[in-house]
Structures are given as structure tokens and as C-alpha cells.
Amino acid sequence: MFESLQDKLNSAFRTLKGKDRISDINVAATTKEVRRALVDADVNFKVAKEITDRIKEKALDRKILISVEPGQMFVKIVQEELTELMGGTAESIDIKGDPAVVLIAGLQGSGKTTFSGKLASMLKKQGRNVLLTACDIYRPAAIEQLKVLGEQIGVEVYSEPENKNAVEIATNAIAHARKTNKKIVIVDTAGRLAVDEVMMQEVEDIKKAVKPTEILFVVDSMTGQDAVNTAKTFNERLNFDGVVLTKLDGDSRGGAALSIRQVVEKPIKFISTGEKMEALDAFHPDRMASRILG
Numbered sequence: 001m002f003e004s005l006q007d008k009l010n011s012a013f014r015t016l017k018g019k020d021r022i023s024d025i026n027v028a029a030t031t032k033e034v035r036r037a038l039v040d041a042d043v044n045f046k047v048a049k050e051i052t053d054r055i056k057e058k059a060l061d062r063k064i065l066i067s068v069e070p071g072q073m074f075v076k077i078v079q080e081e082l083t084e085l086m087g088g089t090a091e092s093i094d095i096k097g098d099p100a101v102v103l104i105a106g107l108q109g110s111g112k113t114t115f116s117g118k119l120a121s122m123l124k125k126q127g128r129n130v131l132l133t134a135c136d137i138y139r140p141a142a143i144e145q146l147k148v149l150g151e152q153i154g155v156e157v158y159s160e161p162e163n164k165n166a167v168e169i170a171t172n173a174i175a176h177a178r179k180t181n182k183k184i185v186i187v188d189t190a191g192r193l194a195v196d197e198v199m200m201q202e203v204e205d206i207k208k209a210v211k212p213t214e215i216l217f218v219v220d221s222m223t224g225q226d227a228v229n230t231a232k233t234f235n236e237r238l239n240f241d242g243v244v245l246t247k248l249d250g251d252s253r254g255g256a257a258l259s260i261r262q263v264v265e266k267p268i269k270f271i272s273t274g275e276k277m278e279a280l281d282a283f284h285p286d287r288m289a290s291r292i293l294g
């Protein structure tokens with residue numbers, strides 16, 4: 001994960017590490033390298049500039065130039081700023097309600113259905129009674145995919161293969177959940193290859209009808225800057241509560257993880273790191289910053 005960014009940051013720090021004296025010129029040069037590493041990792045340019053300006057300011061302000069191990073102190077500042085950039089603290093999802101409704105939105109192929117299964121599995125392991133709902137009325141295969149996952153994890157999947165009205169399916173699923181004493185309903189919605197009006201309207205209508213306690217936007221981290229732009233568009237329409245970054249096991253350059261919070265002002269809540277049902281983690285900004293720095 002983020003190997004290239006990690007290498008570039010470490011090489012930026014190399015000029016400072018081990019030195020017992022550094023100058024403001026060293027700090028300026030290193031910060032510039034850090035900025036270049038972030039931009040190369042697909043971090044939004046404005047975000048990269050803001051964070052490196054703060055790093056420089058903090059570094060000079062803390063008088064690290066005369067501290068015992070200035071290189072280490074500099075790395076610590078970068079770690080703090082990366083953590084802050086990604087939201088500071090971990091944020092969980094709201095699963096209160098009778099039932100609580102978690103709406104999953106995003107583009108096709110982003111990993112929505114896989115994530116829906118993973119979340120259901122995670123919640124089930126916590127002892128919650130969960131219902132999965134297949135609301136993709138355009139791809140029969142999507143219903144089948146969710147059913148297979150449901151069977152695998154032992155969670156019921158609600159679907160109406162003949163019904164072409166996603167709002168109705170979602171509404172009926174909630175009634176079914178009440179009848180069968182399910183406390184959390186996860187609604188997997190349809191996705192398109194690009195943002196389009198019909199899809200947006202449909203997911204907005206589902207939102208209005210089922211009043212979710214939590215709306216999660218799922219995005220493929222490999223798509224870099226596009227991930228951030230898609231997140232912006234979905235947020236404008238849905239005002240979602242959190243982001244799920246998928247495919248972090250691939251050769252994602254890291255830009256989405258680092259820019260989304262700042263640009264969209266919504267927290268990343270989960271990261272997905274593989275196709276298996278267990279490959280899901282709550283997102284912890286501090287742990288991610290440590291991983292990025294190696």
C-alpha cells in the first residue's frame with residue numbers, strides 16, 4: 001500500500017535524518033520534496049500545498065533546527081499533519097434505529113456489493129441482526145452476487161427480482177426487517193460507470209423514502225483524483241455521512257485517501273483491502289499516517 005509515496009517521503013527525509021544540525025534552507029528543500037511526493041501520489045495540488053505550508057511553519061516554529069534530533073522531529077510533524085489531513089480521529093457509523101438503515105452508494109465496480117457483504121459480516125460478528133437488500137434493478141447479476149455473499153456469511157438477502165422500482169424494494173425491505181426482527185438494513189444500490197442523472201435521482205429517491213441513519217459512499221482508491229471528484233458530486237446530491245475506500249490492497253498511489261477528507265469534508269470510515277469478506281477495517285487516520293511513513 002502506497003509504496004511509491006512511502007519511498008519518496010523517506011527519500012525526502014534522508015537529507016535531514018542523522019544530522020544534528022539543520023537549517024531553514026534544509027527545511028524548505030525537504031518540505032518541497034514532501035509536496036512533490038504528495039502531488040505524485042495524486043493528492044490534490046491545493047491540499048498538498050496547504051499541508052506542506054503548515055509542515056514548514058510548524059517545523060520552523062518548533063525550533064527543530066536546534067533540537068537534538070531535528071530529522072526525527074520533522075518526520076513527527078509530517079505524521080501529525082497527515083493524521084490531521086485524514087480527519088484526526090476514527091469515526092464510526094450510526095446504527096441506531098429500529099431498524100437502522102445504511103444506504104450504500106457509488107459507481108459501478110467501486111466495490112459496493114462486496115462492501116455491503118463485508119459490513120453485514122462485521123456487524124453480524126458483533127451480534128447484530130442484519131438484513132441485506134439488493135436494490136440494483138439494472139443488473140440481475142448484482143442481486144445474484146449479493147445472494148451468494150449473503151449465503152457465505154449467513155445473512156438474509158432481501159430482493160424482488162421482478163420489481164423495477166428500487167424505491168419500492170428498499171421500502172419493502174424495511175417492512176420485512178421489522179417483521180423479521182432485523183435491527184440493521186444495509187441497502188446496496190445500483191451504480192453506473194459514470195455519474196448520471198437517472199442514477200443520482202434514483203438514489204436520492206431511495207434516501208427520501210427510507211431515511212437512512214447512515215449513507216456511505218464507496219469509492220475505488222485506485223482512481224486517484226477521479227475518486228475525489230466523484231465523491232464531491234455524490235456528496236452534493238446525497239450529503240453522505242462517510243466514505244469507504246476500496247482496493248487499497250492494489251497499487252493505489254494514495255491520493256484519494258489523503259485528499260477526500262479535506263476536499264469533501266466527510267470522514268473516511270472504512271477501508272477495504274481485498275475481495276475476501278474479512279478484508280475490511282475501520283479507518284484510523286493515525287494508523288494510516290504511520291503506514292504511509294513506513
Ligand code: GDP
Nearest residue numbers: 108109110111112113114246247272273274275
Ligand atoms: P459494485 O459494482 O460497486 O457493487 O462492485 P463489486 O462489489 O461488484 O466489486 C467490483 C470488483 O472489485 C469485484 O471483482 C470485487 O471482487 C472487487 N473488489 C471489491 N473490493 C475490493 C478490494 O478492496 N480489493 C480488491 N482487490 N478487489 C475488490
